[in-house]
Amino acid sequence: MINESSVFWSRMLTELTLSFHIIYATIGVGIPLMIMIAQYVGYKKKDEHYILLARRWARGFVITVAVGVVTGTAIGLQLSLLWPNFMELAGQVIALPLFMETFAFFFEAIFLGIYLYTWDRFKNHKRHMLLLVPVAIGASMSAVFITIVNAFMNAPQGFDVINGELVNIQPILAMFNPAMPTKVAHVLVTAYMTSAFVLASIAAFNLLKGSNHIYHKKALFMLMKLGLIFAIAAAVIGDFSGKYLAEYQPEKLAAAEWHFETEDGASLILFGVLDDEEVKYAIEIPYALSILAHNNPAAEVIGLDQYAVENVPPLYIHYLFDIMVMIGMFMFALAGIFVLGKWRNWKFISSKWFKWGIVAGGPLSIIAIEAGWWLAEVGRQPWILYGYMRTEEGATASSHVDVMLLFFAGVYIILAIGSIVVLIRMFKRNPIEREIEDRHLQDGEHV
Template identity: 80%
Template sequence: MMNEESVFFSRVLTELTLSFHIIYATIGVGVPLMIMIAQWVGIKKNDEHYILLARRWARGFVITVAVGVVTGTAIGMQLSLLWPNFMELAGNIIALPLFMETFAFFFEAIFLGIYLYTWDRFENQKKHLLLLIPVAIGASFSAVFITIVNAFMNAPQGFDVLNGELVNISPLLAMFNPAMPTKVAHVVVTAYMTSAFVLAAIAAFRLLKGSNHIYHKKALFLTMKVGLIFSIATAIIGDFSGKYLAEYQPEKLAAAEWHFETEENAPLILYGILDDGEVKYAIEIPFALSILAHFNPTAEVIGLDQFPEDETPPLYIHYLFDTMVTIGMFMVALSGLYWLGKKLKWTFVDSKWYRLLIVLGGPASILAIEAGWWLAEVGRQPWILRGIMRVEDAATSSTHVDLMLILFAGLYLVLGVGSIVVLTRMFRKNPVEQEIEDRHAEKGGDIL
């Protein structure tokens, strides 16, 4: 297998691993916060349904954490196996955030174990709730530290290059690079948003399937409300991300927006197709790209004409950007209408078709996360370390990457199918109605 094939299979395997891991990682970051909110609301309102909600989500969360650990370990291993030249060059710098990410995960795992095994050990439920704080912090900081590694690849700093080697290394300066604030904020907030909408989709699905239990209605209202807050936050941080790209990675913004010529009063192009360099059938929003890039409708936006062709990212990232933004806007509208409808007692938000849209919103949010991640990674091409090392120079020359790809694909298939089977069986054999009855019998009193 030639080096070109090694690079190709290394890229495919890395993309496959990241695409699979990001689903479990997103849920792993967002769900602890949702559990914490549900339990807090339950204690505050003295409402057993919210307490039960936290309890059931926590059980399912453990399964996703287990799969996330396996895929996260695979990523760490693949960094060294598939990209040895990159790790040799940048390993000294990114070792610190990688270590911190592992520490954050252990911090989360220890307190998660204590939290799960002490459900009925506390007279005061507030003390049990306190155990969730380090779980949520650990989960979020896992995302923070691993995103810092990615931010460094987009905006490398904190070192000097001398004869192809990195010298004068400052890991802290490298960690706090210009890409870090927007990237970290975007990843963490979208994880919260996506987790809320995935849990909302499950509640809406149960209601669609005929269960009219108040438990599912409360679950749906809580998750849609939280989803609305974080989807609005995502849109605001997305705007800051656009401004970061205009300043530090203009070639990525230009490729994502099909902005070929440097010009003022730049319009934003949505959808469309490219025909011999001509954009056709697109929706054009006047001045919107100038506003996104510089908060000024007449500002000049750098186009692809300013960059050599071999440093231009693939133009198909335009569709990834469109997918991410379209789903994001759809979820803001869907959750906003639901919340408003509940406030103003509009009946359509409880209709079957609206609940079906909420069910579809769960997988759509996951798709938006995937599109955003692919946009971040592919938009950096041809660089693995922007401006310093190209992808083809970083890859392994091993002839066995194609076999690794097949083996890892098999592993992810088993993990994906296995986790779905375990989760569905776990909740099918222990329905809400039965659990409420059991707890009712245990307590010998009424459950609110």
């Protein structure tokens, strides 16, 4: 028997955990690549500032990894406790990438430890830099494997259900489902993009505080270039994601776009307010939804009129789509203007107001990541396993989930405050000016 209260609290706790974890997970995937690029540039240019970028970022990265491990463990625990019926079914099919994700993390953690504790032990800095390759690969592959599980929830395959039992289970086929390519690519690219913009916002903030050190200027320029590259990639992959939805989950696309009637030459709707299936105050881009869905301005786009009301995702996901797209466009424009301005020597990119825009870009990028994940998960409703198991069918019948929610919320508050305080103190007490001075003194003593 379905306990509606348990279903509600289970969804709330899962949403809370995923929303908190995704911040640290995104940074955990993207930062290793930023560290590796910085150290490579420093090695090629023989520039100590880029080497110090890698070294200082690595210190902060350890803190985010620690919190990410705790929240990732909580997710694994909650899947078993809150969604036992789902895990009983899906665990038989998609357990392989869950195991491989753990292996990828161990791979990353081992080489990260070696990298951190051997900074001054390698005479050949190139060999030390190569330790970052398995760290970056391990971090990205962790995201790949866990995203494969999420993709399976949206496009389940690799099994048959006969007389209520799973047969003909093919784990590899389940992993390489139709949702996997676009989901994995989008998660990786947006993690890299977000990490670049978060680090850029820190560099811009230090410049605004009065530090005019070339270290921060080099960091800002490199990160904004990387952010621009990954923002372009995210837009391209987002286009492919729209085409995937049009073919495999058209009701999700229709709900996100408030597309109620099936029609040819469909317009894309931005913003607006919904009043009893009437969209008001929206910006309509003619034919854009047909182009997004089928690369054809005259193509037919399926509307919500083709689906039973109980199978339609919550319509508020349209606002999540708007948030994600608008922030993405803002960051693309900001990074594009900054990079172009550097090449053309535009003075205004050094102004306070423009730097504040870059500072805002860090938190905004995190908000875009949150909106994107909410869109992905809420947009799959009412299914936990698309087409096979509804969300309420996969939930626990326990009546104590609300207590668990309070407990985990307290844990996450402590982790958030603790990690922020540690990171601030770590870098506030050891500014770049002091670190460079100390290193020069050490080098002089060695000479």
